[in-house]
Amino acid sequence: MNANANAHAHAHADARAQSDVNADADARADRDDHDGKGRDDRHDHRRLGRELGLFDTDPLIGAGLPYWLPDGAVVRHTLEEYIRTEERRAGYRHVYSPVLGKRELYEISGHWAHYGDDMFPPMDLGAEQVVLRPSLCPHHAVIYRSRPHSYRELPLRMAELGGMYRAELSGVLGGLTRVRAIQLNDAHIFCTLDQVAREAGDALEMIRRAYEALGITPARYRLSLPGPGGKYVAAPELWQRATALLTEVLDRSGLPYEAAEGEAAFYGPKIDVQVADSAGRESTLSTVQIDFHQPERFGLHYIGADGGKHRPVMVHRSVIGSVERAVALLVEQHGGAFPAWLAPTQLMVLPISEAELPNALALTRRCAERGLRAEIAGPERGTLGARVREARLVPYQAVIGAREAADDLVALRLRDGRRLGPLPAEEAVDRIVALTDAHSTALWEDTAS
Numbered sequence: 513m514n515a516n517a518n519a520h521a522h523a524h525a526d527a528r529a530q531s532d533v534n535a536d537a538d539a540r541a542d543r544d545d546h547d548g549k550g551r552d553d554r555h556d557h558r559r560l561g562r563e564l565g566l567f568d569t570d571p572l573i574g575a576g577l578p579y580w581l582p583d584g585a586v587v588r589h590t591l592e593e594y595i596r597t598e599e600r601r602a603g604y605r606h607v608y609s610p611v612l613g614k615r616e617l618y619e620i621s622g623h624w625a626h627y628g629d630d631m632f633p634p635m636d637l638g639a640e641q642v643v644l645r646p647s648l649c650p651h652h653a654v655i656y657r658s659r660p661h662s663y664r665e666l667p668l669r670m671a672e673l674g675g676m677y678r679a680e681l682s683g684v685l686g687g688l689t690r691v692r693a694i695q696l697n698d699a700h701i702f703c704t705l706d707q708v709a710r711e712a713g714d715a716l717e718m719i720r721r722a723y724e725a726l727g728i729t730p731a732r733y734r735l736s737l738p739g740p741g742g743k744y745v746a747a748p749e750l751w752q753r754a755t756a757l758l759t760e761v762l763d764r765s766g767l768p769y770e771a772a773e774g775e776a777a778f779y780g781p782k783i784d785v786q787v788a789d790s791a792g793r794e795s796t797l798s799t800v801q802i803d804f805h806q807p808e809r810f811g812l813h814y815i816g817a818d819g820g821k822h823r824p825v826m827v828h829r830s831v832i833g834s835v836e837r838a839v840a841l842l843v844e845q846h847g848g849a850f851p852a853w854l855a856p857t858q859l860m861v862l863p864i865s866e867a868e869l870p871n872a873l874a875l876t877r878r879c880a881e882r883g884l885r886a887e888i889a890g891p892e893r894g895t896l897g898a899r900v901r902e903a904r905l906v907p908y909q910a911v912i913g914a915r916e917a918a919d920d921l922v923a924l925r926l927r928d929g930r931r932l933g934p935l936p937a938e939e940a941v942d943r944i945v946a947l948t949d950a951h952s953t954a955l956w957e958d959t960a961s
């Protein structure tokens with residue numbers, strides 16, 4: 513294990529908790545993708561991303577710098593909104609902070625010394641040097657420090673979906689899983705030592721709920737500990753205390769987990785939720801970390817009930833990690849058939865002939881008013897059978913023939929092959945909206961009649 517593999521472990525979810533072995537596997541996967549043999553890559557997110565028009569890359573923009581096409585942007589936006597809403601409900605407040613920071617900021621945080629190999633080179637700006645940030649933590653620590661805080665404000669939960677950058681070598685870049693520009697679902701909870709276990713446990717529960725809504729299955733839960741020879745900040749007693757707290761949280765959660773040495777962040781141990789891609793390669797998506805180091809480095813404090821200054825603890829947590837890796841995983845685990853609430857097009861309207869076009873238009877307008885993403889595939893796009901096949905990844909298809917048009921009905925087909933009898937267009941929209949609003953992974957629920 514080299515020092516770099518330990519340094520990786522930084523920062524959150526996207527912290528690439530992948531070893532060099534995985535990097536080799538990525539390179540192999542690239543070759544497989546090109547020569548079209550080897551493993552079954554039908555669910556490879558890079559291939560599906562292109563086929564479905566979700567994202568792409570261009571050599572002129574650069575390796576590891578994917579751009580998002582409109583359908584991919586819809587998925588990403590919907591995912592981000594889901595996260596922000598869940599965070600607001602859980603008492604988080606959102607902030608924005610810049611993707612650049614002065615070199616000194618990262619010298620104080622320890623990134624410069626412990627994570628420098630993964631950072632882009634600094635840019636000279638007059639007498640100063642600025643860097644593209646490798647994590648959001650230092651900015652959030654500074655934001656916390658900018659105002660005085662009383663113990664009554666704790667736990668103070670600060671969240672941001674923000675950009676960060678990693679100087680990955682071009683040989684290991686691919687699709688959305690290894691990128692140089694990362695949008696991280698990040699948050700830092702500033703709290704007292706007594707509050708840590710509760711906050712970390714709640715974060716773990718938030719992760720579990722998100723996975724349920726997203727229909728994704730973790731490969732395993734990992735308690736990531738320091739290993740021999742890595743670059744870690746000193747203070748063994750703080751590491752022990754943080755490890756004991758995370759162990760307590762995992763034991764109380766009832767989730768099966770295993771401890772892994774050499775996977776900790778440089779500033780503390782963490783709980784990692786591991787996921788596997790279509791080729792079986794494992795990576796970290798979500799994470800919960802306890803950090804005594806950064807509060808010390810940045811001189812953070814709050815005024816306690818005794819009127820004195822006390823040091824808060826920082827809990828770093830990410831629910832879905834980076835949106836890039838989360839979307840890659842969603843594409844692979846669902847083969848492009850996203851849960852209905854995330855699907856770029858949720859309802860495909862299929863008028864049998866030109867005569868039903870006015871009804872089809874009225875239905876898409878009704879959907880738009882209700883926040884449902886509907887499109888029309890008209891008869892100019894082929895036979896009904898061909899249009900149904902073409903829309904096979906769309907969760908709902910509404911067929912409108914002469915009989916349905918006359919009574920404002922739709923014949924609904926579900927992506928899983930189920931066909932529902934004609935029902936009033938308004939009822940169909942109501943029931944779909946109820947399911948998507950609830951972030952359900954079920955396509956339909958039979959109501960008691």
Ligand SMILES: [Zn+2]
Nearest residue numbers: 648649700828
């Ligand atoms: Zn952090």
